[in-house]
Amino acid sequence: MKKVLVINGPNLNFLGKREKGIYGEESLEDINNYIRAQGEKLFIHVDFYQSNFEGSIIDKIQKDYMNYDGILINAGAFTHYSYAIYDAILSVPTKFVEVHLSNIFSREEFRKQSVISKACVGSICGFGKFSYVLGLHALKEIFLEV
16 A cells, blocks of 8 residues: 655645635544545544644655655745745655645735745645545556656
8 A cells, every 4th residue: 555645734724624615624633534435445544733834844845755655745935935844845756746735826816826836746636625636646657657
C-alpha cells in the first residue's frame, strides 16, 4: 500500500469556523476523515499534518519525506510567498501535488500567485475537500508510472 502525507498550512485548523462561505462548514478533522476514507478506496494510506508555522512545515518535509510515496500540500497563505517551503519541496525527491479548497484564481489578487506550484508536479484548486481526493488520484497515477 502506498503512503501519502497531507500537509495543511496556516489557519486550516480553523476550517468550519472561518469564512464558511468560502471554506464550508466542515472542520479539518471532518475533511481529513473524508480524505482517509477515499484514500482507503484507492489503496493509499494517508497521514495528516497541520501547522501554522512555516518552519514546522519545512521541518516536517525534510524529516519525513522518505516515509511517503507522495505528499499533498495545502500551504494556505504560505502558498503565495514562501520561497522557503518552495525550496524545501525542491530539496527532496518525493512528488508533491499542491491543493486548495477554494479556487485561488477567483479570489483576491495576491492569492492568484503560487510560489510553490513550480516545485510541485501539479496544482488542484476550487473543488473543496474533493481537491484532496483529486490529488490522491494524481499521485496514484504517478505511482503507476514509477
